Amino acid sequence: MDYTIQLDLNNGWKLRHIESIDSTNTELSRLCAIEDIPEGMVLSTNHQESGKGRLGRSWIDEPGDSLLFSILCRPGVPLDDYFYATMAMSISACEVLQDYGVVAEIKWPNDILVGGAKLSGMLSEVGESKSGRFMIIGMGINVNQDHSRLEVLKRNATSMAILTGNQLDLSMRLLLASRIVEAFAGRYLPMSQGDPAPKVQILRQYRSRCVTIGSFVRVELNDGESISGNVLDISNQGHLLVELDSCIRTVQAGDVHHVFRSS
Structure with a gap:
């Protein structure tokens, strides 16, 4: 595959960007089936032709409208504890978005909302390869859509552009992805080592941002x-x-x- 951009993240993980693909989750799964992919490979794209959401839904986007990426994880914890990784991703996204002037909340289990409207969704999938069990976390964030583009979806949704009045070009979107992944790694890696303290902290932070509690x-x-x-x-x-x-x-x-x- 020809990657248009490759970035080395501060934690040693790598982000690879390609212009268009069927699904970043699907592509990482395919790669795991044919080669030994290291933990921390991040795949992003400008456009998914067959993007996937939770519960069999589709993620629909126009090229350049969304931040779309997936990350490969190999958690060193039991399968029942993998949910901490998706929690860590939700928390990290909310944390970084706040620096962009977007105050977001989490709807259980992993949608990110602003004022009740959906800004971001996530899909996690677990698989097996020759290297053992792996987890892929895919995230889509509405970035540059205006009201007319979101109305086509017939869902209560919003975008960073609507919320802030600013558009993000490719370099800015990749910076946003890098910041979210690095914040995620700061939570995920200690948790993945099996220490209970990071799990307690992730759960506490998730609860503090989860708007579903009390609803x-x-x-x-x-x-x-x-x-x-x-x-x-x-x-x-x-x-x-x-x-x-x-x-x-x-x-x-x-x-x-x-x-x-x-x-």
Whole structure:
């Protein structure tokens, strides 16, 4: 593959950029199947022809409108603890975006919102290769879209351009990606070594930024069931704790909708 740009990040990881691709997550998975890819390879693109989102959804973009990248991780923790990595990515993105004048919050499990509108989404996937188990975290951030482009999606979405009035060219988008990845590495690498202290810190930071905690939500579960209730907290396993009429329901996976009720 011909990479148009290759950057060495401060932590020794590498960012490779290509003009267009089907999906950065898919490409990293393909590379893992045919060669020994080191942890910390970051693949970014200007445009995904078949971008993927959570729950089988598609990520639709126009060239240059979004920041699109995926990172290869090989966590040194049990599979049940991989959720700390996605939490670390969400926290890191919010932290860096604040330096751009964007005050963002997290909707469980990993959407990034501003004023209730979606700014960013994430998709994590786990696979096996000859080198062992790996995890790929893909992130898409709406950067340069105006209102007309987002209205086509028929979703409540926003972009950095709408929020700040500024457009980011390719070099600025790659700088944003580099800053997010480096902030992520600062959280992820200590956690990946199995030390419990970084996990506690990640969970604390995630809870402080998670707007879903304390909200009334409707959750569409993977088996087709739908439940509604107040979110009490996020468990130490990363699950949603929803208060129903007679019990507390633990939600491991599902599509969460924040419900705004009139008082």
